[in-house]
Amino acid sequence: MALEHAILVSLLEKPGSGYELARRFDRSIGYFWTATHQQIYRVLKRMESDGLLSVRGLPQQSRPDKKEYSVVGPGRAALSQWLHEPIEPESIRHELAVKIRGAAFDDPAVLIREVERHRQVHSDRLAHYLAGELRDFTGPTAPTALDAGQELQHVVLRGGIAYERMTVAWLDDVLATLRLLGTQHPHT
């Protein structure tokens, strides 16, 4: 139930509605944990009935009502307990890697476009992360004192940056390999 914990972290960073959470899961926390709005609304409801969150109805002008969720005592305790539990080191699911191995049984050249497209996405993400880092951690608003929250968000962002950099470099390696095979085996 890691979504529950991701929601606790996000709501502790800043209370918000299901809709707002859904948007955060499209950026920020979403770089490390994805979720759709359906999932979020369902889990929020359960967490509230379990007493981990409190809700506040915010009637809005010219908009549907908003339900703002905040973490309450038991929610904070649940997060703290989870932090003390060990978790399994991630096991990746890299569909593109499966495709690349599968390309041995077809024409490897069909993957070139696909890999180029992925490279573009990762390269864009890298640029986006770097811009965020400049804005939030090394710009004029640079952290004055050592703030734990800031430092931890920064180190996670550095992880994202390292991941995207590594991925772009690897996809270049993949492209070079595919092109080499293309010239050797014009079409198997």
Place this chain on the structure above:
Amino acid sequence: MALEHAILVSLLEKPGSGYELARRFDRSIGYFWTATHQQIYRVLKRMESDGLLSVRGLPQQSRPDKKEYSVVGPGRAALSQWLHEPIEPESIRHELAVKIRGAAFDDPAVLIREVERHRQVHSDRLAHYLAGELRDFTGPTAPTALDAGQELQHVVLRGGIAYERMTVAWLDDVLATLRLLGTQHPHT
């Protein structure tokens, strides 16, 4: 249904039983796609009834019977079709990153042991990959001619190596950050 495709690739590389596939998903292809034996048996049954695979019962001495699956025509066609379809660039689910951000709301020091443990796992995986690379791709049995299958398996392995290297370096960064926060805030 990417498991289906991962199974097609693995069975094209070498036919085998559900049990054998389950073990391959603990190594090799499993580095990029995980699956439990339950999932595998269930999907194999479906794929066979869909006509993508054929089965051969192999009675064995002093062992339960084995069912050896092979890819047949329609299976190969399904793989080929999948290779031509675009896939979504991976979205990561990095539970440890969520924990690190969550540590801002508790004592960051509680994560040190956990991060050290993860670092060890990734460092072991890296060593394992490097040994495999030496054995299969750069050793005395180095590829004579340019074999597409070999080259593609190698580039995927290089991706795994790059990933583990990057992760170990990042976890060192995380540890340094956690330790720094520990000395600054002896206990919030």
Place this chain on the structure above:
DNA sequence: CTTGGCTATGCAACGAGTTGCATATGAAGA
């Protein structure tokens, strides 16, 4: 001689995640 481990397959139940659809309103643009 019994316990545990390895091969080999599978059911049943549950929890997690996805997809399609539905509803309501106001603002901006064609």
Place this chain on the structure above:
DNA sequence: TCTTCATATGCAACTCGTTGCATAGCCAAG
């Protein structure tokens, strides 16, 4: 004016993935 976009929430049905358990025989260690 009509459509589309953005806010805001939710149900229902489905597939995917995990966990616990069951069976069955052989082998090796204690």
